[in-house]
Amino acid sequence: MPSDLVIIVIYLALMFIAGLFFSKNIKSTADYFLAARSAPWFWIMGAVWATNIGFLHGYLAHGGAAYEWGLIQANFEWFQGPFAYILTGLFFIAFYWRAGIYTVPQFLERRYGPAIRLIYSIAWIFIFLVTIAAELYLGGMFLKNITGLPFWGTVLVLTGVVGTYTLLGGLGAAIMMEFVQFVIMMVGTIPLVFILLNIVKGFDGLKDTLINQWNVSPQYFSVLPDIHHPYGPGPWVILALCFVVSIGWCAGHQSMVQRNLGARSLYDAKLGYVVASVPKTLGAFLYIIPMLAAPIIFAQRGIFVEKADAAYGKLILNLLPSGMLGLFIAGLVSAGLSSIGSVLNSTSTIVVKDIYERFLVKGKSDHHYFISGRVATFLIILASLLLVPVVTKVHLIMWLEQTILAMLLGPFTAILMLGIFWRRTNTPGSLIGFLTGGAFALLMVIKINVFFLIGWWSFVVTMVVTVIATLLTKPPKNEKVEGLTWESDFHAKVGFIAEARAANNGTHVTQMPDIKVALPPWYLNLKYWATVILLVQIALLLFFG
């Protein structure tokens, strides 16, 4: 164990130094909040995946849920993630990117006005504070269990490292660390699944032992839950996941979107998002499949697990030799740090861009808002630390976070989809729909508290109410929605094609326009990637459904 501690300390020190080194290049708000719009597609891919995967989403909380409920947890990796990454990359990112915005609430204001921007911003700041506190709690507990150091000591070390590089380096530093995490996770932690499957004699051996010898329900190995499952019955899970929660998460979560806004081109942003679905799918082999085998290992070695969230830590601690264990811990810590860093950076972006600059202190210099970003980051760290004791009282943290997200993402996805795909949607309609959907979601939390159902039904209610309220009120002015809807985007493309044809025919333009479209190589073609990944999803559903 002392040698593993050396690895962790070296790793944290490297992150700290790299963050300090990088921060020297940051000079303006665009550098700080959008990494100077420099990121190539593979940066985006790694960053999107690493933002998604942390202590909370991924290894500890999702791994813990897989230990408790089985393969159904792979829904997030095999259906929610890939499907939403592809749809968001192909259809939604372009609107954000072309609008030249910093935040999702900024886009909402352009489409629907300032009220919805304010509500959405405040809701996300609250969610982000809870998320950071939950990540710090899980990370602190994990390090405490592994190293034996005091809980608050480990939390403060994590906060110090991630706070420093995010506070000084902004999005660029966060993306950099996320890519390090991507490599360590993908290459360094994948051996665990091979080692475990080797011990339990493959996936068939695992199924055989659990179903035939332990009398575990076959449902444990299905990605579709039955009617009595706490997640809700199968079809709702797929519907709510793929069409509401996941799209809302990918297109509405500031941390996810912000990475794409930092891309060097729209194509890089789109491709990065679509290709990120590959590591997302593989994620199930990093922390879901190993946790299915975990009960057998625990039984063989007489290990008692008091809380599902602690199962992953106990598994690696008892299975891996020194060195590999250190790398694993470093990988898990980096997963947590990158998620905290990205959320921290996004929260400060929303606080500065959507609240401070928009509503409180307008028209100051760029340097003023740049410094404000750093001050906001510091204050958010402090606020999150204060929330940690509250989060420690929650039984299954993933459930709390998913419930809060479903309450916001259901209504958000409805107004985002309507806003982009139905030009007629107007400000009063969207506001009434959003608030009604939010209130309905709150009611559902009190009555049934199943987050998939909350997400789906609040989406449906928001859709219906927004459509009715929109039809009863005046349509929006053309200039207000120009460039922000699918229709206007389509018209622009058609107009471009018509102009080019006219130029070819020589009817309107005397000189041939010099149109050069740089096509990407076939292996970077978005459509090929999207098709292959969707086919893999169907295969997984057929095999494990």
Place this chain on the structure above:
Amino acid sequence: MAEEKKGADPKLIVAVQMTSIGVVLVILGTTVFVISLLSLLGLVQTSNPWTPYIAKCSIISNGAIILIGVAFALGGLIRHHEIAKNKKNEDNQAGS
């Protein structure tokens, strides 16, 4: 919205990121590699049946991390070199 101050060179940002990632991965990978080897040598003496398999996995994954690190570090340094070369050319052109 306030006017944006002139920011950093995006190419330089990517070069710095690549070099940093490369250095972090190489140092981390090498440290883990050395510690794993020492630890696995100890495990061989305890006749753990899974040791050869774990050793193989460990060597492959650490080797891959080091290789990726070297590739990124070199890529970053090459980009740094290109940026410096372009800047020198621009300065020369401006001077002439």
